[in-house]
Amino acid sequence: MADAGAYEKLELELRRGVVVLATLSQLRKPRYGYELRQALAEQGMPIEEGTLYPLLRRLEAQGALSSEWKIEDGPPRRYYSLNADGRKLLKKLTESWQGLNHAMKRLLTED
């Protein structure tokens, strides 16, 4: 069997593949970085801060997210949410993920 180091690397690659989709899925409503991280963690998808916060800026630069500074209960926070292009991207990636998921389910349940 592959060693523990190999497992960790492969598991990390698997997770990397879904980080973007997981992030987009939680931005149908505006959220700021830390809030988003907690929302993802509560649903079983913890993402390191050092990965998540830069990802939000990259997705914004790619035109999938919009953001604005807001002051609600606390210090100023930058809130991110899907824009029209982001919603289309989420839809396409969701379909793609579901296709992959079905295929993997079939593959992994075969004798």
Added chain:
Amino acid sequence: MNANDVIDSYVTEVARQLPRRQRNDVAFELRALIDEGLQDRAEASGRAVDAALATEFLQAFGRPEDVAARYRPMLSVIDPADGRKFLRATVVGLAVLWFLGLLAALQQPLDSGDDFVRALAQWWVRTVIPSMWWPGVLVVGFGLAAWTRRRWPSTAVWKPRAPDRIHGGRFGMALALVGMLCGVYVLVDPRWLLDVVWEGRAAAVAYESLTYTDTFLQRQAPWLLGLLLLNIPFFLTVLAVGRWSATLRRIETGLSLLTSAALVWTILDGPVFKTEVSDTTAKVLAALIVAFTLMTFAIKAYRSVKPMPNPRLQAQR
């Protein structure tokens, strides 16, 4: 340092590596996010926010260089697929340069340990340090190749290539044949070059330096000339056939090995030219030709592919 100082230094290190237009905005956001995360961590672990906890938290966050890099699209100068090729070319190139430089440095008289150390110091200064141009050239070359592939992906599409094709095509081979004929003509009597360049008015010593010794003319010259002349009908045949067959490859290998053997004999035997300088130059050139030929064979053997199952795996079945 207190926790604030630790966070400030981290945020500054990340932000400094970002483009100026987003630097301050990201720094402000990152600072707020770290503060909030750290506060929650302290509450969860029942500790006070201090420099030690902040350092621990930020170490888990990642190196500032890595975090800053994640804010921008990934940039790789050399394609990861080219990494091993680049490393191999760098190591082999440097090894050749250093070896040749060492040989040159050790040419001077070495009568004592001090002389040897001096020669090594010269080798370090004149060869090793200046040799860094080679990795630089490779970075530029591999970088340009990677950029071209990204800019014009169609240039990188794989195309089938016949293994028996003639490199450079028939035209290239015809040109090579003409060059070969000219080379043979010059080698038969190199003094002809002096007549062409100086119209027969070159100094007598120049003619003497390009005059073969009688020993060479009687011993190695007929063999070398014969082998060189054999190349002409051989390459004419390749040109006519239009491709390299297995037999033609075998003949080429045989001819190259025989020519190398004749050159080694020439190097080890008596002088080729009447003056020492031209004789040494000719032998160095001959040695380089032999080294190049043998190296080509070694590389071909190393790179050859013969599809077959791994015998060790077969034995395990």
